[in-house]
Amino acid sequence: MRELRVGVVGVGHIGKNHARLYAELPTAHFAAIYDTDSARALELAAQLGVKCAGSLEEFSEQVDAASIATPTNTHFEIAHELLKRGKHLLVEKPITENTAHASALAELAASRGLVLQVGHVERFNPVLSALEKRLTNPRFIEAHRLSPFPNRSTDIGVVLDLMIHDLEIILHLVRSPVQTIDAVGVPVLSRREDIANARLRFENGCVANITSSRISPEQMRKIRVFQENAYLSLDYQNQSGEIYRRTAEGLTREDVEIEREEPLKRELVSFVECAATGRAPKVSGFQAAAALELAVEITKRIEGASRV
DSSP: OOOOEEEEEOOSTTHHHHHHHHHHOTTSEEEEEEOSSHHHHHHHHHHHTOEEOSSHHHHHHHOSEEEEOSOHHHHHHHHHHHHHTTOEEEEESSSOSSHHHHHHHHHHHHHHTOOEEEEOGGGGSHHHHHHHHHOSOOOEEEEEEEOOOOSSOTTSOHIIIIIHHHHHHHHHHHOSOEEEEEEEEEOSSSSSOSEEEEEEEETTSOEEEEEEESSOSSOEEEEEEEETTEEEEEETTTTEEEEEEEETTEEEEEEOOOOOOOHHHHHHHHHHHHHHHOOOOSSBHHHHHHHHHHHHHHHHHHHHHHHO
Protein backbone atom coordinates (compact mmCIF):
# COMPACT_ATOMS: atom_id res chain seq x y z
CA MET A 1 0.00 0.00 0.00
CA ARG A 2 1.29 3.47 -0.89
CA GLU A 3 2.46 5.57 2.06
CA LEU A 4 -0.13 8.18 3.01
CA ARG A 5 0.87 11.68 1.90
CA VAL A 6 -0.11 14.39 4.38
CA GLY A 7 0.03 18.17 4.34
CA VAL A 8 -1.05 21.33 6.14
CA VAL A 9 -3.10 24.27 4.91
CA GLY A 10 -2.36 27.31 7.04
CA VAL A 11 0.96 27.37 8.89
CA GLY A 12 0.39 30.10 11.43
CA HIS A 13 0.42 29.62 15.21
CA ILE A 14 -1.41 26.26 15.21
CA GLY A 15 -0.60 25.00 11.72
CA LYS A 16 3.16 25.18 12.19
CA ASN A 17 2.81 22.73 15.08
CA HIS A 18 0.87 20.35 12.84
CA ALA A 19 3.70 20.67 10.31
CA ARG A 20 6.39 20.09 12.94
CA LEU A 21 4.75 16.89 14.13
CA TYR A 22 3.90 15.56 10.66
CA ALA A 23 7.58 15.94 9.80
CA GLU A 24 8.40 13.64 12.73
CA LEU A 25 5.75 10.95 12.15
CA PRO A 26 7.08 7.67 10.76
CA THR A 27 3.59 6.51 9.72
CA ALA A 28 3.08 9.02 6.89
CA HIS A 29 4.99 11.07 4.33
CA PHE A 30 4.83 14.81 5.01
CA ALA A 31 4.43 16.04 1.44
CA ALA A 32 3.36 19.69 1.27
CA ILE A 33 2.21 22.89 2.93
CA TYR A 34 0.14 25.77 1.61
CA ASP A 35 -0.49 29.24 3.03
CA THR A 36 -1.65 32.46 1.40
CA ASP A 37 1.30 34.08 3.21
CA SER A 38 3.85 32.69 0.76
CA ALA A 39 6.87 34.09 2.62
CA ARG A 40 5.87 32.32 5.82
CA ALA A 41 5.13 29.11 3.93
CA LEU A 42 8.44 29.16 2.06
CA GLU A 43 10.40 29.75 5.25
CA LEU A 44 8.76 26.82 7.07
CA ALA A 45 9.01 24.58 4.01
CA ALA A 46 12.75 25.20 3.89
CA GLN A 47 13.11 24.43 7.59
CA LEU A 48 11.22 21.14 7.33
CA GLY A 49 12.38 20.07 3.88
CA VAL A 50 8.90 19.89 2.40
CA LYS A 51 7.25 21.22 -0.76
CA CYS A 52 5.51 24.59 -0.66
CA ALA A 53 2.46 24.61 -2.93
CA GLY A 54 1.60 27.76 -4.81
CA SER A 55 -2.16 27.20 -4.71
CA LEU A 56 -4.78 25.02 -3.03
CA GLU A 57 -5.21 23.12 -6.30
CA GLU A 58 -1.49 22.37 -6.49
CA PHE A 59 -1.51 21.37 -2.82
CA SER A 60 -4.38 18.93 -3.35
CA GLU A 61 -2.44 17.11 -6.04
CA GLN A 62 0.41 16.44 -3.61
CA VAL A 63 -1.52 15.00 -0.62
CA ASP A 64 -3.98 12.27 0.33
CA ALA A 65 -4.88 13.83 3.67
CA ALA A 66 -4.47 17.26 5.22
CA SER A 67 -4.84 19.42 8.29
CA ILE A 68 -6.68 22.71 7.87
CA ALA A 69 -5.42 25.27 10.38
CA THR A 70 -6.61 28.52 8.82
CA PRO A 71 -8.96 31.14 10.35
CA THR A 72 -12.40 29.74 11.17
CA ASN A 73 -14.18 31.81 8.53
CA THR A 74 -12.17 30.04 5.80
CA HIS A 75 -12.68 26.45 7.01
CA PHE A 76 -15.80 25.70 5.01
CA GLU A 77 -14.56 26.86 1.64
CA ILE A 78 -11.19 25.10 1.94
CA ALA A 79 -12.56 21.89 3.44
CA HIS A 80 -15.39 21.69 0.93
CA GLU A 81 -12.95 22.00 -1.97
CA LEU A 82 -10.55 19.38 -0.61
CA LEU A 83 -13.34 16.94 0.23
CA LYS A 84 -14.64 17.27 -3.33
CA ARG A 85 -11.13 16.36 -4.45
CA GLY A 86 -11.23 13.19 -2.32
CA LYS A 87 -8.95 14.22 0.55
CA HIS A 88 -9.23 13.06 4.15
CA LEU A 89 -9.27 16.06 6.49
CA LEU A 90 -8.44 17.14 10.00
CA VAL A 91 -10.06 20.56 10.46
CA GLU A 92 -9.08 22.63 13.47
CA LYS A 93 -11.90 23.57 15.83
CA PRO A 94 -14.40 25.08 15.55
CA ILE A 95 -15.22 23.12 12.42
CA THR A 96 -16.91 26.13 10.76
CA GLU A 97 -18.59 29.42 11.62
CA ASN A 98 -22.12 28.03 11.51
CA THR A 99 -23.95 24.75 11.95
CA ALA A 100 -25.29 24.59 8.40
CA HIS A 101 -21.76 24.57 6.99
CA ALA A 102 -20.63 22.07 9.64
CA SER A 103 -23.42 19.65 8.75
CA ALA A 104 -22.75 20.09 5.03
CA LEU A 105 -19.09 19.13 5.47
CA ALA A 106 -19.95 16.13 7.66
CA GLU A 107 -22.49 14.88 5.12
CA LEU A 108 -20.15 15.44 2.17
CA ALA A 109 -17.37 13.47 3.87
CA ALA A 110 -19.75 10.64 4.72
CA SER A 111 -21.11 10.49 1.17
CA ARG A 112 -17.56 10.28 -0.24
CA GLY A 113 -16.36 7.73 2.34
CA LEU A 114 -13.74 10.20 3.60
CA VAL A 115 -12.44 10.80 7.10
CA LEU A 116 -13.41 14.19 8.52
CA GLN A 117 -11.83 14.66 11.93
CA VAL A 118 -12.08 17.89 13.91
CA GLY A 119 -9.30 19.22 16.11
CA HIS A 120 -10.80 18.97 19.58
CA VAL A 121 -7.34 18.17 20.87
CA GLU A 122 -8.29 17.66 24.52
CA ARG A 123 -10.01 14.42 23.50
CA PHE A 124 -6.44 13.13 22.98
CA ASN A 125 -5.13 14.40 26.30
CA PRO A 126 -4.06 11.43 28.48
CA VAL A 127 -6.00 13.11 31.30
CA LEU A 128 -9.28 12.45 29.50
CA SER A 129 -8.35 8.81 28.90
CA ALA A 130 -7.77 8.48 32.65
CA LEU A 131 -11.15 10.06 33.35
CA GLU A 132 -13.01 7.82 30.91
CA LYS A 133 -11.63 4.69 32.59
CA ARG A 134 -13.09 5.81 35.94
CA LEU A 135 -16.33 7.37 34.75
CA THR A 136 -19.62 5.85 35.89
CA ASN A 137 -22.61 8.21 35.95
CA PRO A 138 -21.60 11.90 36.11
CA ARG A 139 -24.01 14.06 38.09
CA PHE A 140 -22.17 17.40 38.16
CA ILE A 141 -19.28 18.65 36.00
CA GLU A 142 -17.25 21.79 36.53
CA ALA A 143 -14.77 23.02 33.92
CA HIS A 144 -12.43 26.02 33.90
CA ARG A 145 -10.41 27.10 30.87
CA LEU A 146 -8.49 30.36 31.30
CA SER A 147 -5.73 31.95 29.23
CA PRO A 148 -4.06 35.31 28.62
CA PHE A 149 -5.32 37.36 25.68
CA PRO A 150 -4.07 35.55 22.56
CA ASN A 151 -4.02 38.36 19.96
CA ARG A 152 -5.39 35.74 17.55
CA SER A 153 -8.73 34.03 16.91
CA THR A 154 -10.44 37.32 17.78
CA ASP A 155 -12.77 36.81 14.83
CA ILE A 156 -14.67 34.54 17.22
CA GLY A 157 -15.59 34.92 20.89
CA VAL A 158 -14.25 32.91 23.79
CA VAL A 159 -17.13 30.43 23.58
CA LEU A 160 -16.12 29.32 20.08
CA ASP A 161 -12.43 29.82 20.79
CA LEU A 162 -11.97 28.05 24.15
CA MET A 163 -15.22 26.90 25.74
CA ILE A 164 -16.07 24.69 22.77
CA HIS A 165 -13.31 22.28 23.89
CA ASP A 166 -15.15 21.65 27.16
CA LEU A 167 -18.57 21.60 25.52
CA GLU A 168 -17.51 18.80 23.17
CA ILE A 169 -15.96 16.82 26.03
CA ILE A 170 -19.02 17.25 28.25
CA LEU A 171 -21.39 16.15 25.48
CA HIS A 172 -19.14 13.09 25.04
CA LEU A 173 -19.14 12.28 28.77
CA VAL A 174 -22.81 12.91 29.57
CA ARG A 175 -24.41 11.49 26.41
CA SER A 176 -27.80 13.08 27.07
CA PRO A 177 -29.68 15.93 25.35
CA VAL A 178 -29.28 19.42 26.80
CA GLN A 179 -32.46 20.52 28.55
CA THR A 180 -31.71 24.10 29.64
CA ILE A 181 -28.95 26.67 29.07
CA ASP A 182 -28.07 29.71 31.17
CA ALA A 183 -25.19 31.83 29.90
CA VAL A 184 -23.48 35.15 30.56
CA GLY A 185 -20.45 36.78 28.97
CA VAL A 186 -18.87 40.14 28.25
CA PRO A 187 -16.43 41.62 25.71
CA VAL A 188 -13.38 43.25 27.29
CA LEU A 189 -10.50 43.44 24.81
CA SER A 190 -12.30 42.48 21.61
CA ARG A 191 -15.69 42.93 19.94
CA ARG A 192 -16.75 39.43 21.01
CA GLU A 193 -17.18 38.00 24.49
CA ASP A 194 -13.79 37.46 26.15
CA ILE A 195 -15.08 35.85 29.35
CA ALA A 196 -18.14 33.64 29.63
CA ASN A 197 -19.95 31.20 31.89
CA ALA A 198 -22.54 28.64 30.89
CA ARG A 199 -24.66 26.37 33.06
CA LEU A 200 -26.17 23.37 31.30
CA ARG A 201 -28.79 20.98 32.60
CA PHE A 202 -29.18 17.68 30.78
CA GLU A 203 -32.27 15.53 30.44
CA ASN A 204 -30.67 12.79 32.55
CA GLY A 205 -30.27 15.25 35.45
CA CYS A 206 -26.56 15.99 35.09
CA VAL A 207 -25.53 19.64 35.47
CA ALA A 208 -22.41 21.22 33.98
CA ASN A 209 -20.93 24.59 34.87
CA ILE A 210 -18.31 25.89 32.41
CA THR A 211 -16.19 29.03 32.71
CA SER A 212 -13.88 30.27 29.96
CA SER A 213 -11.73 33.39 29.80
CA ARG A 214 -9.06 34.68 27.44
CA ILE A 215 -8.20 37.69 29.63
CA SER A 216 -6.75 35.82 32.58
CA PRO A 217 -3.21 36.49 33.91
CA GLU A 218 -2.78 32.73 34.31
CA GLN A 219 -3.46 29.63 32.26
CA MET A 220 -5.79 26.96 33.57
CA ARG A 221 -7.45 23.93 31.98
CA LYS A 222 -9.19 21.85 34.62
CA ILE A 223 -12.25 19.64 34.94
CA ARG A 224 -13.95 18.13 37.98
CA VAL A 225 -16.49 15.37 37.61
CA PHE A 226 -18.74 14.37 40.49
CA GLN A 227 -20.43 10.98 40.47
CA GLU A 228 -21.89 8.62 43.07
CA ASN A 229 -19.45 8.09 45.97
CA ALA A 230 -16.53 9.80 44.20
CA TYR A 231 -15.26 12.81 42.33
CA LEU A 232 -12.31 13.29 40.00
CA SER A 233 -10.24 16.46 39.74
CA LEU A 234 -8.07 16.59 36.62
CA ASP A 235 -5.64 19.12 35.17
CA TYR A 236 -5.30 18.99 31.37
CA GLN A 237 -2.41 21.43 31.34
CA ASN A 238 -0.19 19.62 33.85
CA GLN A 239 -1.56 16.18 32.94
CA SER A 240 -2.23 15.33 36.56
CA GLY A 241 -5.20 14.47 38.73
CA GLU A 242 -6.65 12.88 41.80
CA ILE A 243 -9.75 10.95 42.72
CA TYR A 244 -11.64 11.26 45.99
CA ARG A 245 -13.80 8.34 47.14
CA ARG A 246 -16.18 7.80 50.03
CA THR A 247 -15.37 4.66 51.98
CA ALA A 248 -16.41 3.22 55.33
CA GLU A 249 -13.40 4.98 56.85
CA GLY A 250 -14.28 8.35 55.32
CA LEU A 251 -13.01 10.31 52.32
CA THR A 252 -9.87 8.95 50.67
CA ARG A 253 -7.64 10.59 48.07
CA GLU A 254 -5.45 8.90 45.50
CA ASP A 255 -3.39 10.22 42.60
CA VAL A 256 -4.51 9.31 39.10
CA GLU A 257 -1.70 7.70 37.15
CA ILE A 258 -1.32 9.43 33.77
CA GLU A 259 1.17 8.58 31.04
CA ARG A 260 2.15 12.03 29.80
CA GLU A 261 2.26 12.65 26.07
CA GLU A 262 1.69 15.59 23.71
CA PRO A 263 -2.05 15.61 22.89
CA LEU A 264 -1.55 17.12 19.41
CA LYS A 265 0.89 14.36 18.49
CA ARG A 266 -1.62 11.74 19.62
CA GLU A 267 -4.31 13.51 17.60
CA LEU A 268 -2.24 13.51 14.40
CA VAL A 269 -1.17 9.88 14.83
CA SER A 270 -4.83 8.95 15.22
CA PHE A 271 -5.83 10.99 12.16
CA VAL A 272 -3.18 9.35 10.00
CA GLU A 273 -4.35 5.92 11.16
CA CYS A 274 -8.00 6.77 10.44
CA ALA A 275 -7.16 8.17 7.00
CA ALA A 276 -5.09 5.10 6.14
CA THR A 277 -7.58 2.51 7.39
CA GLY A 278 -10.98 4.19 7.18
CA ARG A 279 -11.50 3.89 10.94
CA ALA A 280 -13.93 6.43 12.41
CA PRO A 281 -12.17 9.33 14.17
CA LYS A 282 -12.66 10.13 17.85
CA VAL A 283 -14.24 13.47 16.96
CA SER A 284 -16.14 13.25 13.69
CA GLY A 285 -17.66 16.07 11.70
CA PHE A 286 -21.07 15.20 13.13
CA GLN A 287 -19.82 15.31 16.73
CA ALA A 288 -18.05 18.60 16.08
CA ALA A 289 -21.23 19.99 14.52
CA ALA A 290 -23.15 19.09 17.70
CA ALA A 291 -20.57 20.91 19.85
CA LEU A 292 -20.69 23.89 17.50
CA GLU A 293 -24.49 23.98 17.65
CA LEU A 294 -24.34 24.15 21.45
CA ALA A 295 -21.60 26.81 21.37
CA VAL A 296 -23.57 28.93 18.91
CA GLU A 297 -26.68 28.69 21.10
CA ILE A 298 -24.67 29.78 24.15
CA THR A 299 -23.27 32.69 22.14
CA LYS A 300 -26.80 33.71 21.14
CA ARG A 301 -27.91 33.65 24.78
CA ILE A 302 -24.97 35.88 25.71
CA GLU A 303 -25.66 38.31 22.88
CA GLY A 304 -29.37 38.38 23.72
CA ALA A 305 -28.67 39.16 27.38
CA SER A 306 -26.33 42.00 26.44
CA ARG A 307 -29.11 43.70 24.45
CA VAL A 308 -31.60 43.62 27.31
